[in-house]
Amino acid sequence: MSETYVHGYHPRENERLQAQAGTLVDLLHSDTSYPSGSVVLEAACGVGSQTVTLAQRSPDARFTSIDISAASLAEAKRATDAAGLTNVQFQQADIFALPFAPESFDHVFVCFVLEHLSRPVEALAILNGLIRPGGTMTVIEGDHGSTYFYPDTSAARRAILCLVELQRLAGGNALIGRQLYPLMIEAGLEAVRVSPRMVYVDSSRPELVDGFTRKTFTAMIEGVRESALEARITDPEAFDAGVRDLHRTAEVDGVFCYTFFKGVGEKRRRV
Ligand SMILES: C[S@@+](CC[C@H](N)C(=O)[O-])C[C@H]1O[C@@H](n2cnc3c(N)ncnc32)[C@H](O)[C@@H]1O
Numbered sequence: 001m002s003e004t005y006v007h008g009y010h011p012r013e014n015e016r017l018q019a020q021a022g023t024l025v026d027l028l029h030s031d032t033s034y035p036s037g038s039v040v041l042e043a044a045c046g047v048g049s050q051t052v053t054l055a056q057r058s059p060d061a062r063f064t065s066i067d068i069s070a071a072s073l074a075e076a077k078r079a080t081d082a083a084g085l086t087n088v089q090f091q092q093a094d095i096f097a098l099p100f101a102p103e104s105f106d107h108v109f110v111c112f113v114l115e116h117l118s119r120p121v122e123a124l125a126i127l128n129g130l131i132r133p134g135g136t137m138t139v140i141e142g143d144h145g146s147t148y149f150y151p152d153t154s155a156a157r158r159a160i161l162c163l164v165e166l167q168r169l170a171g172g173n174a175l176i177g178r179q180l181y182p183l184m185i186e187a188g189l190e191a192v193r194v195s196p197r198m199v200y201v202d203s204s205r206p207e208l209v210d211g212f213t214r215k216t217f218t219a220m221i222e223g224v225r226e227s228a229l230e231a232r233i234t235d236p237e238a239f240d241a242g243v244r245d246l247h248r249t250a251e252v253d254g255v256f257c258y259t260f261f262k263g264v265g266e267k268r269r270r271v
Contacts, residue, residue, distance in 0.1 A: 038062070044066065051088055055080060064090075
């Protein structure tokens with residue numbers, strides 16, 4: 001990988017990605033299914049958090065799921081095997097050096113990847129080159145600037161900004177969701193449609209309080225504590241106070257909001 005992957009590859013991060021995927025299945029995937037016989041590339045599948053849902057929702061499509069990390073691919077294979085899926089094959093590869101022929105896929109799916117790349121348009125353009133004319137690309141990204149919550153505290157907001165800053169220092173962009181439309185257009189996709197997918201959490205939705213506020217978002221911020229201290233962009237007291245305040249939003253009177261962005265575009269048809 002050309003840039004440092006800010007979340008790392010630790011077991012706790014794998015669990016966080018799985019919690020995120022499990023909680024967000026309907027919000028993010030309810031309108032993603034591929035026709036029988038489709039050949040689909042999942043770019044940067046990680047530990048397979050989306051792969052299982054994709055392959056289950058489109059049992060008659062064939063998926064090739066790639067990632068640069070062999071350890072993540074092994075985890076992803078375990079996840080699809082455990083789910084009894086036989087329509088996914090995994091391959092270790094770099095998005096910027098993919099071993100596939102032009103126009104060899106009907107569809108491409110990319111989730112939570114562009115935010116970690118310093119050249120997101122180049123990545124999308126490469127992937128667009130692999131889609132047959134008339135095929136589609138689906139891209140999902142978050143945007144940490146879309147986070148707001150009650151009780152609101154500056155300590156919590158500063159802790160979130162630590163992750164935004166770390167990702168920037170690593171060459172990525174944690175605020176990329178809002179840019180999906182222009183990025184996809186610049187990469188050459190047509191008929192691009194972006195839809196915001198908002199997660200709204202209060203204590204009447206206990207599964208989201210646990211699955212999203214605690215185990216997805218707050219866990220993600222907690223996960224960069226050591227890196228933020230090493231980079232000297234915070235101090236232990238300030239960071240820990242911010243994380244405590246984020247946990248506070250998961251209490252009975254707390255509220256948490258976050259918006260994901262899902263874009264679908266078409267590969268230009270031949271004239
Ligand atoms: C946040 S994870 C997302 C994984 C998965 N798509 C999901 O939604 O759970 C980002 C993944 O991108 C992979 N990655 C980063 N740069 C890559 C590159 N140049 N080529 C292939 N994979 C890459 C990392 O190894 C990591 O597994």
